[in-house]
Amino acid sequence: MLILGIETSCDETAAAVVEDGSKVLSNVVVSQINIFAEYGGVIPEVAARNHLEVMMPVVKKALEDANRTWDDIDAIAVTHTPGLLGSLLIGTLTARTLAIIYKKPLYAVHHLKSHIYANWLNENMPKETSIIEFPLLSLVVSGGHTQILKMDAHNHFEIIGTTRDDAVGECFDKVAKILGLPYPGGPAITKAGRNGDRNKYHFPKPNVPDLDFSFSGLKTAVLRTVQTELGLPISHPSHDLKNHLNESQIADFAASFEKTAVDYLLEKLNKAYEENPGTKSFVVAGGVSANELLREEATKRFDNVFFPERKFSGDNGAMVAAAAYFEIQSGVEPTDPYKLDIMPRSAIK
Numbered sequence: 001m002l003i004l005g006i007e008t009s010c011d012e013t014a015a016a017v018v019e020d021g022s023k024v025l026s027n028v029v030v031s032q033i034n035i036f037a038e039y040g041g042v043i044p045e046v047a048a049r050n051h052l053e054v055m056m057p058v059v060k061k062a063l064e065d066a067n068r069t070w071d072d073i074d075a076i077a078v079t080h081t082p083g084l085l086g087s088l089l090i091g092t093l094t095a096r097t098l099a100i101i102y103k104k105p106l107y108a109v110h111h112l113k114s115h116i117y118a119n120w121l122n123e124n125m126p127k128e129t130s131i132i133e134f135p136l137l138s139l140v141v142s143g144g145h146t147q148i149l150k151m152d153a154h155n156h157f158e159i160i161g162t163t164r165d166d167a168v169g170e171c172f173d174k175v176a177k178i179l180g181l182p183y184p185g186g187p188a189i190t191k192a193g194r195n196g197d198r199n200k201y202h203f204p205k206p207n208v209p210d211l212d213f214s215f216s217g218l219k220t221a222v223l224r225t226v227q228t229e230l231g232l233p234i235s236h237p238s239h240d241l242k243n244h245l246n247e248s249q250i251a252d253f254a255a256s257f258e259k260t261a262v263d264y265l266l267e268k269l270n271k272a273y274e275e276n277p278g279t280k281s282f283v284v285a286g287g288v289s290a291n292e293l294l295r296e297e298a299t300k301r302f303d304n305v306f307f308p309e310r311k312f313s314g315d316n317g318a319m320v321a322a323a324a325y326f327e328i329q330s331g332v333e334p335t336d337p338y339k340l341d342i343m344p345r346s347a348i349k
């Protein structure tokens, strides 16, 4: 089964052709990172306008790269929730129109499901070789979400922990801004902290009960520590701190923050494991799953831990096609292309 997956929930315009939820025949991603790097974040209206410009060329290239035509495509899948309203609209309107014109069944997919299913993507191997076993615990870490989910089988999701305020990716982005590093903050913090001392600064881990997270307190802890280190009052504007920091301070702050964030995520995942001792695999998903230290530490601390191939950890169309494939396998019906609506916010079901 060949599925064309379309993804536009944030600032990547993406389309891909995937066979049987696993084999990636093409994967085209046009990122707007260069546009937003200088602003320090995504501007929704600008993102939507850019999606509109490149959407159809991206779909066309996905078919060309896969060496397939519309006749070969069995279904279209698109992200319809959650995400930026204008961005989601461009992807869904495109998918709806294509489904009507080419008479293809249309599947509307939740963005976090897609991130999780990026772990089943593989350019070379057929899906039978997947060794991810259920029940599993998934740590979903992106720019908009931080959650721990339990999956007893394909397409069965139970959220057992979630952030009460900011997402971890958002926290990386905000801390990067304080340190004068570009957007997106995740890779910038890793790079800046490479020669830094991870144990130089100690940030208290937010004390949130159960398996829930909080990241706004961690961001504030970094901010206060930077102000203290520089001998500046807490009223000193955060956007000006970067002008007072030297390279080695930036490196130490970046490395210490990264370590705290990663430890915090994995402590919660470990707590989830203690509460679910029958867990057979751990699946890390979302943009932050690209993080080197997270990969290293998770692999040390858990057996059977999986990460998407790096090129599939950020937003892409292949993961949307994979998620749709496993939905279809579990009996989900196609959606009406004349009626499909978007939802900027919604929980995975």
Ligand code: KG4
Pocket: 010, 141, 142, 143, 144, 145, 168, 169, 170, 172, 173, 184, 185, 186, 187, 190, 286, 287, 288, 289, 290, 291, 292, 313, 314, 315
């Ligand atoms: O999943 P994603 O591409 O988009 C959303 O669904 O939100 O995640 C983007 C987030 C950004 O906050 C970015 O800073 C973070 O993922 N990120 C990373 C890394 N690469 C991207 N965070 C930590 N380390 C990385 N290497």
Ligand code: ZN
Pocket: 111, 115, 142, 143, 286, 287, 314, 315
């Ligand atoms: Zn995402």
